[in-house]
Amino acid sequence: MHDHQLTPRRRIRLTRLTSDAGLPHTGLVDATGYSRFKHGDAAVARRYAMALAALAARRLGDAPVRVTTSAFDRVPPAAHSLLAPFVQQLCTLRPDLTVTAFRVVRRGVSNGDYSRMALADRRSAVGADNLTPERDVRGALVLALDDIRVTGTHELAMDQCLLSAGVAQVRHLYIVDAHRFAGSPRIESVLNEAAIGGPDDLLAIAAGPRFVPNARFCRRVLALPPDQLSAFxxxxxxxxxxxxxxxxxxxxxxxxxxxxxxxxxxxxxxADIDRTMGAGVG
Structure with a gap:
């Protein structure tokens, strides 16, 4: 017999960040793997999703569950790659549960790299007024998947959005809890960049068999210096x-x-690449 709700803790995490030097180099959530996940390595995303599902399965009661991820407009963030494998694994581990996925839509995008923003800029970038659930979630128990918690700004916006839409409970599941470093939120960028030294690293991830491009990959490519962008x-x-x-x-x-x-x-x-290729064909 299972309890009828998650344990009183609002959050589940795979690991807690303990050093401003970044994540360790071994373990389920290691520095290289996490960075690759953030840039589209869906094989790593699947490992994280399955581990989170195993933790959630032990804490859930028998109430139907709705699952979502970080809110986005058109181009998904890395966290969205957790959704399908998480739902699949949770259904496997808990066939008694009704589990459905839904999306929270965000209007617009951040004006810059969110992971490099200070707290005040994060609060300006993400607010509940810009978020809308895509379907009726009144009375639901919602599990919100995300990659990291640092300042809690996005978590607060999601809570306000979902609770105002009538959700009964929201529980947050994270790969990394870095709230200890809330006063230095740019630590998030350190974690993101651990495996990315330049265009070759991005190309190597993109060449992988389980690559799922995302918004961070796109913006990281745009951030390349002009000569590196041309090489990419x-x-x-x-x-x-x-x-x-x-x-x-x-x-x-x-x-x-x-x-x-x-x-x-x-x-x-x-355009330069297109001209060069066109000249080569001619």
Whole structure:
């Protein structure tokens, strides 16, 4: 017999960050694996999702469960790659449960790299007023999957959004709890960048068999210096270049001040690649 709700703790985590040097180099959540996950390695995402599902399965009662991830507009964040394997594993471990997934829609995108923002900027970037559940969630028990908790700003916005929509309970599941470093939120960027030294690392992740591109991968490519961006574009598969171009368009990054110059650099580099390839064909 299971309890009828999660344990009183609001959060489940796979690990807690204990050092400002970053994550350890071994274990389920290691520095390289987490960084690769953040940039689209879905094989790592699956491992994290299955581990989170195992923890949740032991704490859930018999009430139906709705599962969601970080809110987004058009281009999903890394955390969204947790959703499908988490739901699949939870259903396997708890076939008695009714488990359904839903999305929280966010209007607009952050004006810059959220992981590098100070607390005040994070509060400006993410608010409950910009979030909307895509379906009726009144009375539901919601599990919200995310990669990391640092300041708790996104968690608070999700709580306000979901509770105002009539959700009965919200429980948050994280890969990393870094709230100890809430006063230095840029630690999040240290974790994100641990495995990314330049374009070759991004290309290696993209060449993997379980690559799922996401918003962070797109923005990290845009952040490359012009010479590295050109090298990336020359080596990238046409399908990847096409996806990145669509992601830039879908999220309207040309109209976001933090990205406008980078998008112009992208357009120029892409046009140069097209001219070079066209000349080669001729």
């Amino acid at each position: 574009l020359r080596a990238a598969a046409p399908e990847l270049r096409g996806w990145l171009s669509r992601a830039i368009e879908f999220d309207g990054l040309a109209g976001v001040s933090a990205y406008a110059d980078r998008v112009r650099t992208w357009d120029a580099a892409l």
